Amino acid sequence: MTPSPPTLTGLSAFPITPLHDDRVDLDALGRIVAMLSASGVDAIVALGSTGSYASLDRDERQRVVAAAVASAGATPVLAGIGALRTSHAIAYARDAVDAGAQGVLLAPQSYQPLTEDDVYGLYADVLEQVAVPLVVYDNPATTRFAFSDALYGRVASLPGVEALKIPAIPAGVAASDRIARIRDVIPDHITIGISGDASALDALLAGADAWCSVTAGTLPEPALRMTRAALAGDHARAAAEASRMARLWALFAELGSYRVIAAVAEELGMARRSSLPRPILGLDDDQRRRVREVLAMLGAL
Amino acid sequence: MTPSPPTLTGLSAFPITPLHDDRVDLDALGRIVAMLSASGVDAIVALGSTGSYASLDRDERQRVVAAAVASAGATPVLAGIGALRTSHAIAYARDAVDAGAQGVLLAPQSYQPLTEDDVYGLYADVLEQVAVPLVVYDNPATTRFAFSDALYGRVASLPGVEALKIPAIPAGVAASDRIARIRDVIPDHITIGISGDASALDALLAGADAWCSVTAGTLPEPALRMTRAALAGDHARAAAEASRMARLWALFAELGSYRVIAAVAEELGMARRSSLPRPILGLDDDQRRRVREVLAMLGAL
Numbered sequence: 001m002t003p004s005p006p007t008l009t010g011l012s013a014f015p016i017t018p019l020h021d022d023r024v025d026l027d028a029l030g031r032i033v034a035m036l037s038a039s040g041v042d043a044i045v046a047l048g049s050t051g052s053y054a055s056l057d058r059d060e061r062q063r064v065v066a067a068a069v070a071s072a073g074a075t076p077v078l079a080g081i082g083a084l085r086t087s088h089a090i091a092y093a094r095d096a097v098d099a100g101a102q103g104v105l106l107a108p109q110s111y112q113p114l115t116e117d118d119v120y121g122l123y124a125d126v127l128e129q130v131a132v133p134l135v136v137y138d139n140p141a142t143t144r145f146a147f148s149d150a151l152y153g154r155v156a157s158l159p160g161v162e163a164l165k166i167p168a169i170p171a172g173v174a175a176s177d178r179i180a181r182i183r184d185v186i187p188d189h190i191t192i193g194i195s196g197d198a199s200a201l202d203a204l205l206a207g208a209d210a211w212c213s214v215t216a217g218t219l220p221e222p223a224l225r226m227t228r229a230a231l232a233g234d235h236a237r238a239a240a241e242a243s244r245m246a247r248l249w250a251l252f253a254e255l256g257s258y259r260v261i262a263a264v265a266e267e268l269g270m271a272r273r274s275s276l277p278r279p280i281l282g283l284d285d286d287q288r289r290r291v292r293e294v295l296a297m298l299g300a301l
Numbered sequence: 302m303t304p305s306p307p308t309l310t311g312l313s314a315f316p317i318t319p320l321h322d323d324r325v326d327l328d329a330l331g332r333i334v335a336m337l338s339a340s341g342v343d344a345i346v347a348l349g350s351t352g353s354y355a356s357l358d359r360d361e362r363q364r365v366v367a368a369a370v371a372s373a374g375a376t377p378v379l380a381g382i383g384a385l386r387t388s389h390a391i392a393y394a395r396d397a398v399d400a401g402a403q404g405v406l407l408a409p410q411s412y413q414p415l416t417e418d419d420v421y422g423l424y425a426d427v428l429e430q431v432a433v434p435l436v437v438y439d440n441p442a443t444t445r446f447a448f449s450d451a452l453y454g455r456v457a458s459l460p461g462v463e464a465l466k467i468p469a470i471p472a473g474v475a476a477s478d479r480i481a482r483i484r485d486v487i488p489d490h491i492t493i494g495i496s497g498d499a500s501a502l503d504a505l506l507a508g509a510d511a512w513c514s515v516t517a518g519t520l521p522e523p524a525l526r527m528t529r530a531a532l533a534g535d536h537a538r539a540a541a542e543a544s545r546m547a548r549l550w551a552l553f554a555e556l557g558s559y560r561v562i563a564a565v566a567e568e569l570g571m572a573r574r575s576s577l578p579r580p581i582l583g584l585d586d587d588q589r590r591r592v593r594e595v596l597a598m599l600g601a602l
Binding site for chain 1: 323350355356357358385386387388389409410412413414415416418419420422423426442443444445557559560578579580581582
């Protein structure tokens with residue numbers, strides 16, 4: 001018997017959840033997930049922030065996870081279960097397990113600002129009710145909650161937590177210092193995934209276990225090349241791959257990765273136009289022209 | 302025939318929506334709403350931010366609005382319809398009208414940051430689908446979207462918009478300048494309601510039409526005295542009433558009005574302990590002791 005692989009190692013791809021006429025386009029999602037599985041990514045995360053989890057209702061979420069599992073082949077599928085209410089997150093976690101997800105991601109989504117005790121209680125309550133490998137998902141740009149390192153330590157010590165998805169390393173902070181500081185406060189078995197595609201390479205070279213990648217959810221090939229090189233210690237090749245993606249990441253920084261990657265998927269024919277949930281309108285025509293220029297440069301168009 | 306009163310004038314009370322064991326406590330809500338109606342507030346807003354709208358599902362929201370209407374007597378009931386997705390806000394608006402609400406409040410709730418065009422489109426889409434008096438609800442502390450004055454003007458010009466609920470006047474800005482600036486960019490028929498209880502008096506004296514009051518949702522009497530005095534031009538009496546509430550508002554500033562007013566309702570027996578939706582834990586024992594001291598000083602305990 002081999003042990004099951006850790007929940008978050010290597011390259012985790014975060015696909016969009018395409019909508020059409022305010023309905024989830026499960027056929028398009030299935031094709032995206034099948035393409036990701038065929039590419040060889042290590043995990044597929046349905047219903048990440050990039051997957052619009054916060055806009056979808058319970059029934060839609062369950063159908064999205066089921067569709068992803070059905071198309072993912074042997075690639076593990078994890079499912080975002082974020083909610084503004086603990087009981088909703090618990091229901092989403094149960095649904096995700098029922099639909100075949102191998103793990104769940106939970107971000108402390110907020111409307112009223114949350115305290116550290118609220119957030120600790122959220123994770124404790126969910127894990128008390130649902131036995132499932134859980135990734136702690138720290139995404140302050142969307143949740144508007146910033147974990148302290150002490151809270152990382154408290155939450156990561158809860159039984160069931162397997163990984164920690166951290167946001168981009170702040171400018172001016174050495175990735176190695178940041179990763180080492182987090183390792184100091186979390187149990188040894190917890191893996192660390194880095195978000196913020198532009199800071200992923202530094203974090204991987206500094207010892208992060210996984211890249212939680214927006215890019216890889218739609219363009220897995222260059223992301224895989226960078227990840228494999230980085231984890232093999234081939235810094236030069238990894239840096240060359242990252243530099244090819246730098247213009248895409250500059251658009252992420254300027255226009256938001258969520259809107260840009262949806263436009264990428266639409267321009268490549270993976271999703272129909274206006275694939276984001278309204279009120280989010282997505283990129284305008286001029287911004288899409290710039291997206292196409294970057295895709296042409298990447299050889300994707 | 303007399304014209305129907307404007308949607309937002311005088312004192313609008315924003316009650317909590319008490320929960321118990323993760324269920325909406327409609328009996329407790331009905332008693333609170335009946336008390337507010339008997340007190341003489343000008344409108345009752347169910348499902349404001351204070352009423353935890355963002356944590357409630359569609360069925361719960363509809364039952365809350367129906368219960369509020371059933372207990373409000375002749376006092377108009379407005380209903381919050383905020384959602385992360387336009388189609389959900391439209392459904393909530395229809396439900397609110399069906400349940401007897403006389404108007405709706407819509408805040409541009411966000412997870413992914415919204416653009417001005419997204420927010421304009423949200424209001425335009427909702428008003429195209431549902432004919433109902435609408436209050437534009439600007440609450441950046443919870444929505445994390447800040448309207449520009451230009452966007453106030455665009456949105457307030459949409460047919461159906463009757464009022465604008467603005468956040469607290471920033472420190473260092475004269476209320477009269479701020480109100481005048483907003484009046485410059487919105488149509489004449491739009492009324493302005495001020496939120497942020499501690500800045501309400503200055504705004505009312507500077508010409509705001511209504512106070513959208515967290516305090517009044519649980520403690521209507523002192524809020525009514527202040528509002529009546531302010532709108533009658535009795536500055537001295539209004540200031541004296543405001544100064545009695547200053548210690549309560551200092552707790553709002555320190556601990557959050559949402560958590561403090563829920564504790565007030567619990568301490569006064571209007572709601573059972575832990576009335577807020579988890580993961581929000583509410584105030585701890587030491588903080589509640591301070592709430593009780595303030596209530597005793599207000600003569601409410």
